[in-house]
Amino acid sequence: MAQQAYMTETDGNGDSGHEPRGVRLRRLIGRLLGRLTTGWRGDPHIWRRGLVVAGVALALSLVMLLHSRIPNRFGNLGSLTETFLPWIGVFLPVLLVLAVVRRSATALIAVVLPVVVWTNLFGGLLVDRTGAGGDxxxxxxxxxxxxxxxxxxxxxxxxxxxxxxxxxxxxxxxxxxxxxxxxxxxxxxxxxxxxxxxxxxxxxxxxxxxxxxxxxxxxxxxxxxxxxxxxxxxxxxxxxxxxxxxxxxxxxxxxxxxxxxxxxxxxxxxxxxxxxxxxxxxxxxxxxxxxxxxxxxxxxxxxxxxxxxxxxxxxxxxxxxxxxxxxxxxxxxxxxxxxxxxxxxxxxxxxxx
CATH class of the missing domain: 3.60.10.10 (Endonuclease/exonuclease/phosphatase)
Known part of the structure; x- marks a missing residue:
């Protein structure tokens, strides 16, 4: 009785073509980040570059953390900020890209803070909270x-x-x-x-x-x-x-x-x-x-x-x-x-x- 051979397709790096989609995605992201950060090690300026990007990231973090303390007596600036507060999230991917392009470890670390703050404030709104029933x-x-x-x-x-x-x-x-x-x-x-x-x-x-x-x-x-x-x-x-x-x-x-x-x-x-x-x-x-x-x-x-x-x-x-x-x-x-x-x-x- 002839035996049937089963072969698993692999990509050029030996990865299984039948890996779960999430695993393949994480692997791809890891490779991209690896290529972007190639040469970072031993770079003497890795902590000195990107100070402006880091400063902007910290400023956005403070705005989100302390928005309730922004005074309204100057043109209702506090209320204006709070009205459009979720839109600060639009700037975070831009800062991340700039930090990578500048090859700045300082900027990368600084960008983490506003990401965490924004997620804490608004991340729950990205989750589907709808239910069934009601009258x-x-x-x-x-x-x-x-x-x-x-x-x-x-x-x-x-x-x-x-x-x-x-x-x-x-x-x-x-x-x-x-x-x-x-x-x-x-x-x-x-x-x-x-x-x-x-x-x-x-x-x-x-x-x-x-x-x-x-x-x-x-x-x-x-x-x-x-x-x-x-x-x-x-x-x-x-x-x-x-x-x-x-x-x-x-x-x-x-x-x-x-x-x-x-x-x-x-x-x-x-x-x-x-x-x-x-x-x-x-x-x-x-x-x-x-x-x-x-x-x-x-x-x-x-x-x-x-x-x-x-x-x-x-x-x-x-x-x-x-x-x-x-x-x-x-x-x-x-x-x-x-x-x-x-x-x-x-x-x-x-x-x-």
């Missing part, structure tokens, strides 16, 4: 006052199958369009000033919330879900601006955030959901009146950073879904509409865990 889907969207297609935007957000939908930046002329387009899906709704709430479940206790603007950009309603009443707040905090001379102008936004935080703290219902455009991220200390008492669904149950603005190239998560007394299950962004913001949605568990 209430909510969504929010700043529809943009200049939206050229409000009817199309209404159809797009209704397709999310949200049980409760909040819209911000509504204009008097566009409200009838949204009401007509959403009527079949949401039998209950209320519009207060420039914000509105549409629901598949009955609403009660509907009222405007004063966030010290002089006109209405926030509201509250109790939604009678099958699992019990949930207080839902809709808010559109004032916009912020970055100006050359004034810096990050956000005084009115900060004042309104404090007022909104007080209203939520005084809420009689224990289960609360906040939907809206807060014009700030969870890292921004100026939103502490709200963020200190509520959880972000994106941070607790999202996948990635969930940036929502600007829609053409999202750079910050300023559209928020926050909860208190309910459990976030999953959170995501919806496809782009005619607005300059992306809609965001979340599914939560209202029943007691």
């Amino acid at each position: 209430l889907t909510v969504a929010t969207h700043n529809v943009n006052a200049d939206n050229p297609d409000p009817a199309g935007t209404a159809r797009d957000v209704a397709a999310s199958e949200a049980d409760v939908l909040a819209l911000e930046e509504l204009t008097a002329s566009a409200v009838p369009v949204y009401e007509k387009a959403l009527a079949a899906t949401y039998p209950y709704h209320s519009v207060q000033g420039t914000v509105g709430l549409w629901s598949k479940y009955p609403l009660s206790g509907v009222r405007a919330v004063d966030i010290e603007l002089g006109w209405t950009r926030a509201m509250r309603a109790a939604v009678a879900t099958p699992q019990g009443e949930v207080a839902v707040y809709v808010a559109h905090l004032p916009s912020v601006r970055v100006k050359l001379q004034a810096g990050f102008t956000a005084r009115q936004r900060d004042k309104s955030a404090d007022a909104l935080g007080e209203a939520i703290a005084d809420e009689r219902l224990t289960r609360v959901v906040l939907l809206g455009d807060l014009n700030g991220t969870m890292n921004d200390r100026s939103l502490n009146a709200v963020t200190s008492q509520m959880r972000s669904t994106q941070g607790a149950a999202g996948s990635g950073f969930g940036f929502s603005w600007p829609a053409s190239f999202p750079m910050a998560r300023i559209d928020q879904i926050m909860v208190k007394g309910v459990q976030p299950v999953t959170s995501w962004t919806l496809p782009r509409t005619g607005s300059d913001h992306l809609p965001v949605a979340a599914r939560v568990k209202v029943t007691t865990p």
